[in-house]
Amino acid sequence: SAVISQKPSRDICQRGTSLTIQCQVDSQVTMMFWYRQQPGQSLTLIATANQGSEATYESGFVIDKFPISRPNLTFSTLTVSNMSPEDSSIYLCSVEVDRGSNEQYFGPGTRLTVT
Amino acid sequence: AQSVTQLGSHVSVSEGALVLLRCNYSSSVPPYLFWYVQYPNQGLQLLLKYTTGATLVKGINGFEAEFKKSETSFHLTKPSAHMSDAAEYFCAVSDLDYNQGGKLIFGQGTELSVKP
Numbered sequence: 001s002a003v004i005s006q007k008p009s010r011d012i013c014q015r016g017t018s019l020t021i022q023c024q025v026d027s028q029v030t031m032m033f034w035y036r037q038q039p040g041q042s043l044t045l046i047a048t049a050n051q052g053s054e055a056t057y058e059s060g061f062v063i064d065k066f067p068i069s070r071p072n073l074t075f076s077t078l079t080v081s082n083m084s085p086e087d088s089s090i091y092l093c094s095v096e097v098d099r100g101s102n103e104q105y106f107g108p109g110t111r112l113t114v115t
Numbered sequence: 116a117q118s119v120t121q122l123g124s125h126v127s128v129s130e131g132a133l134v135l136l137r138c139n140y141s142s143s144v145p146p147y148l149f150w151y152v153q154y155p156n157q158g159l160q161l162l163l164k165y166t167t168g169a170t171l172v173k174g175i176n177g178f179e180a181e182f183k184k185s186e187t188s189f190h191l192t193k194p195s196a197h198m199s200d201a202a203e204y205f206c207a208v209s210d211l212d213y214n215q216g217g218k219l220i221f222g223q224g225t226e227l228s229v230k231p
Contacts (some may be wrong), residue, residue, distance in 0.1 A: 004158075043205070043221045061158035111156075
């Protein structure tokens with residue numbers, strides 16, 4: 001397993017601003033993922049963040065809106081840019097500890113409210 | 116492409132009663148299947164998973180699930196519900212066509228309520 005922390009745990013932001021969410025893992029992992037969970041909804045994958053390469057974005061998500069950094073094997077950031085109220089969601093990072101297991105461990109999430 | 120359907124967005128049971136949360140999947144290849152639980156204001160916790168081998172999988176907190184290929188189902192059960200089981204439950208399938216590996220496709224979730 002893995003212990004994953006996220007900062008901030010929650011935030012209230014003004015529309016038009018940006019917020020960077022940090023994800024820290026207690027062990028080195030290859031695969032890291034960022035998900036969005038809109039109110040009352042399931043999880044949707046935003047992108048996969050692999051160290052040493054560009055993030056891979058899912059359909060409907062673009063780098064200009066959700067830039068991702070992955071500087072090393074224990075850390076990643078997701079920025080939500082030029083926010084609007086529609087971006088109000090919980091953002092979760094997850095990791096795959098055992099490569100190929102497809103078993104993911106999730107952080108506690110960042111609850112974002114955009115006013 | 117894989118997909119997951121959870122039947123029933125809300126399930127309510129009495130304490131001590133059987134819990135049954137339904138999950139059906141579609142997949143062109145043998146899938147990896149997962150159940151996660153999300154308690155209020157928390158992230159997701161892995162309950163159990165099926166990859167290969169024994170089709171009845173036991174997880175944490177007394178939960179188990181059975182992979183039935185002929186029915187494309189992976190229903191979650193617990194013989195006796197506890198108040199502490201009240202949470203949101205998500206079924207997920209691994210997208211084995213995803214060339215970067217590890218992509219999970221989640222169902223819509225089932226909120227479990229437990230009545231005293």
